[in-house]
Amino acid sequence: MTQQPSGIFLVNKPKEMTTNQLIQTIKTKLKVNKIGHAGTLDPLATGVVVVLVNQGTKLSDLFLNQTKTYQVGAKLYEHTTTYDSEGEVVKTDLNHTVKNIDQLQQVVEKYNGLVYEQTPPIYSAIKVQGKELYKYARNHEVDVLISPRTVEIYQSRIDEFIQEPDNIFYLTTTVSKGTYIRSLVVDIATDLNTYAHVVMLNRLQSGVFHLDETKTLDELTWADLIPNYEAVKLSGWTIHELNETEFYQVENGRKITLPLTLDRVFLSYQHHLVALYAREESGQYKSIKGGFNH
Numbered sequence: 001m002t003q004q005p006s007g008i009f010l011v012n013k014p015k016e017m018t019t020n021q022l023i024q025t026i027k028t029k030l031k032v033n034k035i036g037h038a039g040t041l042d043p044l045a046t047g048v049v050v051v052l053v054n055q056g057t058k059l060s061d062l063f064l065n066q067t068k069t070y071q072v073g074a075k076l077y078e079h080t081t082t083y084d085s086e087g088e089v090v091k092t093d094l095n096h097t098v099k100n101i102d103q104l105q106q107v108v109e110k111y112n113g114l115v116y117e118q119t120p121p122i123y124s125a126i127k128v129q130g131k132e133l134y135k136y137a138r139n140h141e142v143d144v145l146i147s148p149r150t151v152e153i154y155q156s157r158i159d160e161f162i163q164e165p166d167n168i169f170y171l172t173t174t175v176s177k178g179t180y181i182r183s184l185v186v187d188i189a190t191d192l193n194t195y196a197h198v199v200m201l202n203r204l205q206s207g208v209f210h211l212d213e214t215k216t217l218d219e220l221t222w223a224d225l226i227p228n229y230e231a232v233k234l235s236g237w238t239i240h241e242l243n244e245t246e247f248y249q250v251e252n253g254r255k256i257t258l259p260l261t262l263d264r265v266f267l268s269y270q271h272h273l274v275a276l277y278a279r280e281e282s283g284q285y286k287s288i289k290g291g292f293n294h
Contacts, residue, residue: 004033005225006054006055006227007225007227007228008053009050009215009220010048010051010209011049011214012046012048012215012216013041013045014046014217015046019049022051022217023037023049023051026217029217030220030221036051036057036060037049038051038066038206039063039068044200046202047070047201048068048209048211049206050207055291056228056231058291058292059231059232064177066207066235068177068179068203069172069174069204070175070204071159071171072170072185072200073170074170075196075197076093076096076167076189076192076194077096081123083121083180083185084182096164096167097193098192104188105158111173111187112156113154115151118183118184119146120148120183121133121183121186122134122137126146150178151175151178151179152176153179154176156171157173158170159171169196181198185198208234208235229271229272232266238260239265239266240260240265240266240268241268241269246267247269247274250277251290257283257284260285261279263278263279275288275289275291275292276288276289276290
């Protein structure tokens with residue numbers, strides 16, 4: 001296996017493609033040795049996917065934990081099995097009780113800054129007893145226990161409400177990791193005493209990375225790779241530059257003393273990412289993850 005650079009690609013996922021299909025296409029196109037991603041998107045969705053390459057895959061937790069911003073289109077008065085337009089309509093509200101955009105906005109504002117227990121859709125990749133939830137759904141095992149997850153909705157706003165006959169509203173929302181936008185739409189509709197499902201979803205931002213920084217699959221080349229060092233720096237993490245003696249200590253996985261009080265710090269040598277270290281009670285730092293420069 002030849003030596004390749006490590007880092008991240010910022011890719012605009014096309015509609016009707018799974019995130020796994022996206023990264024496997026990139027792997028084949030660019031002959032990448034090792035590849036991953038920092039946050040899946042439904043096949044229906046488009047937008048920013050942070051693709052991790054080679055030793056960049058070791059940064060998955062860093063990028064997975066960052067906030068994400070979406071624009072979502074939701075159709076009112078219909079509930080589907082998947083919470084989006086790819087599922088079967090199973091409930092319909094004939095009353096059409098939402099009168100105007102102000103009524104929508106009033107409910108959406110309740111979620112701004114809200115930390116709550118959100119129940120993921122059964123059509124999701126979350127594993128219960130070692131099996132993905134969507135496999136239970138496909139086998140009609142709908143009595144599986146789905147544990148709610150703590151999520152935070154940082155900011156949401158209604159952008160547009162197209163009433164009869166479309167009954168679609170557009171929402172821009174910034175959320176914590178683990179938030180299901182499909183579930184958020186269903187929760188908002190429940191607060192309006194009606195139903196809704198997602199018909200359009202576009203991830204505008206993942207962490208500090210914006211949609212206008214992405215490349216399409218056709219455009220993507222190795223020249224678009226953001227090296228590990230730059231990717232971590234752009235994300236706002238502290239990077240401590242090692243001297244030569246410290247570098248050799250870190251390369252061997254040893255504990256070191258640093259003039260810092262941070263709980264965790266990325267270490268670099270000659271502006272190449274080397275390792276992630278954590279502070280112990282003694283004040284020394286120990287290795288959590290290394291090998292970023294290989």
